[in-house]
Amino acid sequence: MTTLPVRPVTDVPARPQPAAPRREHRLRSLDGLRLVAALMVAVYHYAGRGGEVARAWGTSPAEQFPTLHSYAAYGCLGVQVFFVISGFVICMSGWGRSLTSFFASRASRLLPAYWAAVVLVTAVFALPVVAYEAVSPSDALLNLTMLQMPLGVDRVLGVCWTLWAEVRFYALFALCVVLPGVNRRRVILFCAGWTLAAALTRSVHEPLLDLVLMPEYAPFFIGGVGLHLLHRDRRDGYGWGIVAVSFLIGQHYAVRDLWNAADPHAFAHRTSGGIVLVVAFAFVAVGAIALGLLNGVNWRWLTTAGALTYPFYLVHEHLGWPAIQLLHRTWGLPSYATLPLTVAAMLILARLVHGWVEKPLTPRLRGVLNKAR
Template sequence: MGHETSTPSRMVELDALRGIAAVAVLGYHFTTRYQEQIGHVGGPPVDLLAGKYGVYLFFLISGFVIFMTLERTRTAADFVVSRFSRLFPGYWAALLITSAVVYTVGLPFQRLPVGQWLLNFTMVQEILGAEHLDGSYWTLQIELFFYVQMLFWYMLGQLRRIHWIIGGWLVLATVEGLCEKHHWHFSYWVRELMILRFIPFFAIGILFYRLHRYPAEWRLNLTMLLCALLAIAVGERPIFLPVALVCCAIFALFVRGHLRFLDSRFFVFLGSISYALYLVHQAIGFVVIHHLEQHGVPAWLACGTAALATLALATLLHTTIERPAMQRIRDAWRASRMQALSPR
C-alpha cells in the first residue's frame, strides 16, 4: 500500500465543498431551471446554468468519503446503520415538509398521484417507475446504488483491489457511453444499477482519497485518474470532460491543503445544512418564487427570498430532525452492540 499519512477524521473542507455545491445547484434551479419549467415573469434575473454541475462534485466527495469510511468500518452492519441514519431520517422529514407545501399551495404539475408519492419514500422511486416529488431527488438513488456497490466489495474483502474494480467500472462506463452515442443496445438494468453514467466521477473521488492517503502509490492513482478522464471524454457528452477537470482541480487543491480557508464558521455552517438544503430547496423554492412573482415581486427578489426561506427551513430541519435522529439511531445501535458483546 505504501506509506500512510494521517487523515483527519473530519474533513471540514469537504463539508464546505458540499455546502458550496448545494448552493450552486440551488442557484441553477431558481434561475435557469425555473425559467425552463415555469418561466420567470419578465425573464430570469441571471442564467446560472453552470450550477447544475455541482452534483458531480457531490459524487467526487462521496467517492472520497465512502472509501475512507469503509477503510475504518468494522462490520457491514455498522456501515449500513451509519448510512441509513445519515440519509433517511432527513429525507423522510424533507419529503413530508415538501408534500405539505406542494399539496396545499403548490403548482398543479408538482402534485403526484398517491401511488407515486408513496414510492418516493423508498428513495429509489425512479427505478420503480415513479416521478420525484422534488426534482433534486434524482441523485439520491445514484448515491444509494454507489453505497450498495461499495458495501458489496467490502463484504467480499476486495477493497484492497479497488484499482481493478475501478478499471472494470471505467471499461463498462465507456462501452455504455459508446452504445448510447451509436444507438446500440445496452442493458438498462446494468446501466442503472451500476450507475455507469456517473461511476467515473465516484472513481475520481476514490482515487483522490488514495492520492491523499497513500502518497507512495501516486503513479498508479494518477494513471487511473487519467483513465477515468478518458472514459468520460469517450463515453460522455463533451461538456462532462471540462466538468470533470474542474472537479479534479478543486480536489487537487484540497488534497494539497490549499482549501484550508474553507475552515471558517460560515462554511462549516453551510456544510452542516447542505444535505437538508439540497432536499428542501427546489419544489418549495419554486412555490415561493411563483407566488411572489404573481404578486408583482421582481424575479431577482423572488429568487433571493426563496433562497433565504429554504436556507432557514434547511437549518431548522438539520437542527431539529436530521442531526438528532442520526445521533439517536447511532447511539441505539452502539448500545445494542455493546449489550450483545457483554457477558450474560
C-alpha cells in the same frame, strides 16, 4: 542441584494488536465545496432552465435574467461535483468499518432529512393556494423508500434521481470493498474493474448493466475514490492514474449528455469547453482538498454550511417555486432580489430540518441499525 531461573510472565512478548482504523479529521474545505455545489444546482433550477420554474416567475427565466441564465445553465454540473465528493467521502468513511457500520452510517445520513423533505413537499403542494400538483398519497408513501425511480413511480423530489445514483454506488462499494475488507489493493481493483465494466456496458446495450454500473456517472464516483487514495499517499501512482482516466471519461459523458448546441429549442446553449471546465473544477477542487492544499480553509462556519447542504439540496427546487411566486409575483419584488431571498429562505428551512430532524434522528437511527446485526 541448581535450578534454572523461571522467566517472568511479564517478559513474554505481547501479541501484536491489529492497527486501529485511521481516524480522519474533518475537512472543512470539503464542507464548503458541498455548499458551492448545492448553490450551483439551486441557481440552475431557479435561473438556468425552463419548465415549472417559468410558472413561478410568470415568464421564462431567460427573460428574467438575460445575462445570468446563460451561466446558470452550467449549474446542473454541480451534480457531478457532488459525485466526485461522494466518491472521496465514501472511500474515507468506509475504510476500517464493518459492513453493518457502513450501512448504518449511510442510512442514518440520508434518510431522516429525506423523509422530512418528502413530507414537507407533499404537504405544501397539497395546499389549495399552491398551484403545483402533488403526487398521489400512495406514490408519496412509496417515495419514502427511496425506490420510486426503479419502480417507475412519480417523484416527490425532483433531485431524488441523484440519490438513486448514490445508493447504487454505495451498494457497489459495500459489496465489492467494504464486505471483504477495505485495503488499498482492493480499492484499486474496484476502480479498475468498475471503469472497465462500465466502458464495456456501452457496447453491449444491456439495460440491466446500465442500471447497475451507471457508465455516465461512474467516472465521477471512481475519480473521487482515486482522490482519496492520493489523500492517503500523494505519491500513489495508481491513484493518479485512476483520477486521470476518470476525468477523461467523465468529461466525455458530461459533454455528450449536456452539450445541446444542435437543439434549437434549448433553454441555453452550453459550450463543450465550458462543460469540460466545470468538470475539471470538480476534480481539481476535490484534488486540492485531498492533497492538503486547502487545509488553511478551516473556518468553523463551514461545518455548519456542510450540515445544511443536504437538506437544502433536497428542499430547494420544489419549495423554491412557491417561494419565488410569493416574492416575485405576489409581493412584486424584482427578480434579482427574489433569487437571493429564495436561496436564503431555503437555507433557513434547511437549518430547521437539520436542527429538528437530523440532529435528533440521525444518531438514534444509526444506533438502532448498528444493534440490528
